[in-house]
Amino acid sequence: MDRINVCIIGSGNWATTIARNVGRNVANSQHMEPIVYMYVYEEIVDGRKLTEIINTTHINVKYMPDFVLPTNIVAVDDVVKTARDADILIFAIPPTFVNSCCKTLLGKVKPTAHAVSLIKGFERGDDGQIVLISQIIMRQLKIPCSVLVGCNLAHEIANDNFVEGTIGCRDQKYFRLLQDIFKSATFRVVVTDDADCVEICSTLRNVIAFGAGCADGMELNENTKAGIIRRGFLETLQFVDVFYPGCRMATFFEACGISDLVTSCYANRNRKLAEAFVKTGQPLSELEHILIPGHEPLGPVTAELVHIMLEKKGLADKFPLFTVIYKICVGDQPLTRLVETLRFAREDM
Amino acid sequence: MDRINVCIIGSGNWATTIARNVGRNVANSQHMEPIVYMYVYEEIVDGRKLTEIINTTHINVKYMPDFVLPTNIVAVDDVVKTARDADILIFAIPPTFVNSCCKTLLGKVKPTAHAVSLIKGFERGDDGQIVLISQIIMRQLKIPCSVLVGCNLAHEIANDNFVEGTIGCRDQKYFRLLQDIFKSATFRVVVTDDADCVEICSTLRNVIAFGAGCADGMELNENTKAGIIRRGFLETLQFVDVFYPGCRMATFFEACGISDLVTSCYANRNRKLAEAFVKTGQPLSELEHILIPGHEPLGPVTAELVHIMLEKKGLADKFPLFTVIYKICVGDQPLTRLVETLRFAREDM
Known part of the structure; x- marks a missing residue:
C-alpha cells in the first residue's frame, strides 16, 4: 500500500x-x-x-x-x-x-x-x-x-x-x-x-469573547464575565439547535466547546479588541489595524452574520446576548445594555 | 394572612x-x-x-x-x-x-x-x-x-x-x-x-479551582487551565450521575454550574491557595492561615472526601482529575502529574 x-x-x-x-x-x-x-x-x-x-x-x-x-x-x-x-x-x-x-x-x-x-x-x-x-x-x-x-x-x-x-x-x-x-x-x-458542531462552536465563541472583552473594557467583575460566558454557552447550544440540528450535547464539552470559549474570553484577540474599543472609544475599523494587524477580527463580523441569520428567522429576541453584542459593535446600543441583557434574559430557552 | x-x-x-x-x-x-x-x-x-x-x-x-x-x-x-x-x-x-x-x-x-x-x-x-x-x-x-x-x-x-x-x-x-x-x-x-445538584456543583468546583490554582502556580498556559476546567466540568457531571442520580443537565448551565466554576478557577480562595502552595512549596496547613485567615480552604478537604467516595465505589480511575488533585494536596503525586492526567484522561466516560 x-x-x-x-x-x-x-x-x-x-x-x-x-x-x-x-x-x-x-x-x-x-x-x-x-x-x-x-x-x-x-x-x-x-x-x-x-x-x-x-x-x-x-x-x-x-x-x-x-x-x-x-x-x-x-x-x-x-x-x-x-x-x-x-x-x-x-x-x-x-x-x-x-x-x-x-x-x-x-x-x-x-x-x-x-x-x-x-x-x-x-x-x-x-x-x-x-x-x-x-x-x-x-x-x-x-x-x-x-x-x-x-x-x-x-x-x-x-x-x-x-x-x-x-x-x-x-x-x-x-x-x-x-x-x-x-x-x-x-x-x-x-x-x-459531529463536524458542523465543532466548526460552528469555534466560530460563535468569537462573538462571546467580544462580549467578554467589552466587560473587561468596562472593568466589570468576574461574575459578570462568567455571566457572559454562561449566557453565551446557552445561546451557542440554542443557535446550533436551530441552524445545525442533530448536533450532540457531548461535543460542547470537547475542547472546541467549553475550553475554546473560556480561553477566548480570557486571552483572545477579539477580547483584546473589544476591551480597547470600550476603553478608547475609537472605531473598531481603526483599532483592528493597530491591535491585531494581519488578522481579521472575527468577533464583530461573526456577530453581524449571526444577527442576520437570527433576524431572518425572527429569533433575535431569543438570543439577547448575541443580539446586544452585534448592536454594540455597530453602535446601535450603548455598552450599558450588555449587563442589562444579562439581567433580563429569560432562562427558559 | x-x-x-x-x-x-x-x-x-x-x-x-x-x-x-x-x-x-x-x-x-x-x-x-x-x-x-x-x-x-x-x-x-x-x-x-x-x-x-x-x-x-x-x-x-x-x-x-x-x-x-x-x-x-x-x-x-x-x-x-x-x-x-x-x-x-x-x-x-x-x-x-x-x-x-x-x-x-x-x-x-x-x-x-x-x-x-x-x-x-x-x-x-x-x-x-x-x-x-x-x-x-x-x-x-x-x-x-x-x-x-x-x-x-x-x-x-x-x-x-x-x-x-x-x-x-x-x-x-x-x-x-x-x-x-x-x-x-x-x-x-x-x-x-434540582436542589442537590445545585449544592454539589458548588462544592466540587472548589476541587477544580484548586487544580486551576496549581496550574497558575506552575505558570502553565491558558489552554492548560481551560483543559482543567473542561475536564473538571466533565467529572462533575459524572460524579453527580453516580452519587446524586436524577440531576438534570440544564442545572450545570445555571450559575451554580458553569459560571461558578469559571469564576472559581480565576478568582477564588482555593485557586489562590493552590497557587501559593505550588510557588512556595510550603504546607497547605501553614499557607491557609496566612492567605485565607478565618476561612476553611474547601478545595483540599473536598478533594479528600470526593476521593474517599470514589475509592469506596472503585471509581478513582474514572475520575483522574479529581484523583490527581487529591494526591497533589496530600503529597502523593508530584505536580507534573496534573498535566499528565489531562494528556491521558480517557474521553469516553
Whole structure:
C-alpha cells in the first residue's frame, strides 16, 4: 500500500505551528510519506525568497521566526505542485483566500484526497448567512473536509504547552490517521464525527469573547464575565439547535466547546479588541489595524452574520446576548445594555 | 394572612452582604414582615457589643465595615429569639457550627418554617462521605431546606456588580418568594428544583479551582487551565450521575454550574491557595492561615472526601482529575502529574 502523502496549504503562524507537529509525526510513521510539502505564498524577505529561506534555514522568518521547522517540511511556491499528490490536504490560509485557492486546485487534487481545514472564520453567503469553510472546500473541491479547532493560541502549542484540540470528521476511518498526523506529547487531539458542531462552536465563541472583552473594557467583575460566558454557552447550544440540528450535547464539552470559549474570553484577540474599543472609544475599523494587524477580527463580523441569520428567522429576541453584542459593535446600543441583557434574559430557552 | 417573617442566622461577610438585599426586599414588600432579625455571635469590638454597634450604626464593623445595612436589619445575640417566629430561616454560618446551631434550634422554630442555606462547604459523614449542609439542616430541624449558591465573591454583590446566583428549592410554591427575598437589580437569582445538584456543583468546583490554582502556580498556559476546567466540568457531571442520580443537565448551565466554576478557577480562595502552595512549596496547613485567615480552604478537604467516595465505589480511575488533585494536596503525586492526567484522561466516560 502506498504511503499516505500529507501537504500543508498555508505558511502563516498557525500553519507553521502545526507543520512542526505534522513534520515530526510523518517522519515517525511507516505509513506516511516522509516529506511534507508546504505551500508558501512567495514573498521576498531581505532580498531572498521566503521559500528558499525556509528550505535552507528551516525557519519561517516571516511568520514564526523563533521556531525551527523539521527538515522534512519543504516549502513550495506553487499550490498545485504542493497538493497534487497529497492524500491529506491541510488548509491553513486566511478565509478570504479559500475560494480562489480551491478554484486553482479544482481537478488538480486526487479524487480520493481528504481535506482538513484549520481555518478560523467563515465565508459570507449570498443570503447573509454563515457558510462554514469546510462546506466551501467540500463543495468546490468535491472531496470530504474535516476541521481541526480548539487551539486558538498558536504560540502555546509551539512552546509545547499543553493544549487540547478537537477534530470534526464525518468518516470514522480517518479518525486515527488524523489524530496521528496532528497530535504531539503536549497537543491532545480528540476526534468526533459531529463536524458542523465543532466548526460552528469555534466560530460563535468569537462573538462571546467580544462580549467578554467589552466587560473587561468596562472593568466589570468576574461574575459578570462568567455571566457572559454562561449566557453565551446557552445561546451557542440554542443557535446550533436551530441552524445545525442533530448536533450532540457531548461535543460542547470537547475542547472546541467549553475550553475554546473560556480561553477566548480570557486571552483572545477579539477580547483584546473589544476591551480597547470600550476603553478608547475609537472605531473598531481603526483599532483592528493597530491591535491585531494581519488578522481579521472575527468577533464583530461573526456577530453581524449571526444577527442576520437570527433576524431572518425572527429569533433575535431569543438570543439577547448575541443580539446586544452585534448592536454594540455597530453602535446601535450603548455598552450599558450588555449587563442589562444579562439581567433580563429569560432562562427558559 | 400573616406577613412572612424572614430571619438571618449568621453575621459574617456573606451573611451581611445578603442582609443588605434581604432588608431592602422585605421593606418593599407588602407580604413580608418589615423587620429582619440577624443572629450575631456576640463579640466585644472596641469595648462595645457588636450587636449594639450594628443596631446603632447599622454597620457590621467586624465583618463588613465598608457597607451600611438597612435599618430594618436588627442584630440579635440569641439564635432562638432570632429564629422562633421566622417563616424563612436564612443560614449563613460556618459549616462547622451547623450541627450545634441546629441542636439549639430544635423544637424552637415554627414547624412550617423553610430554611435556606447559604453555607459553603459540607459536613464529613461518619463513613467519610460528603454530607450536604441542606441535608443536615433538614434532618436536624425537620423542616425543608433550600440552598442559594453561585455567588462566591461577596464583595462583588456588595458593590452592586452584576452577579448571578442559583437557588435550589424542592417546593415550587417557594420559588417566587425566595427569589423576591434575595434578588436585587444587580443580583439575578434563578430557582430550580434540582436542589442537590445545585449544592454539589458548588462544592466540587472548589476541587477544580484548586487544580486551576496549581496550574497558575506552575505558570502553565491558558489552554492548560481551560483543559482543567473542561475536564473538571466533565467529572462533575459524572460524579453527580453516580452519587446524586436524577440531576438534570440544564442545572450545570445555571450559575451554580458553569459560571461558578469559571469564576472559581480565576478568582477564588482555593485557586489562590493552590497557587501559593505550588510557588512556595510550603504546607497547605501553614499557607491557609496566612492567605485565607478565618476561612476553611474547601478545595483540599473536598478533594479528600470526593476521593474517599470514589475509592469506596472503585471509581478513582474514572475520575483522574479529581484523583490527581487529591494526591497533589496530600503529597502523593508530584505536580507534573496534573498535566499528565489531562494528556491521558480517557474521553469516553
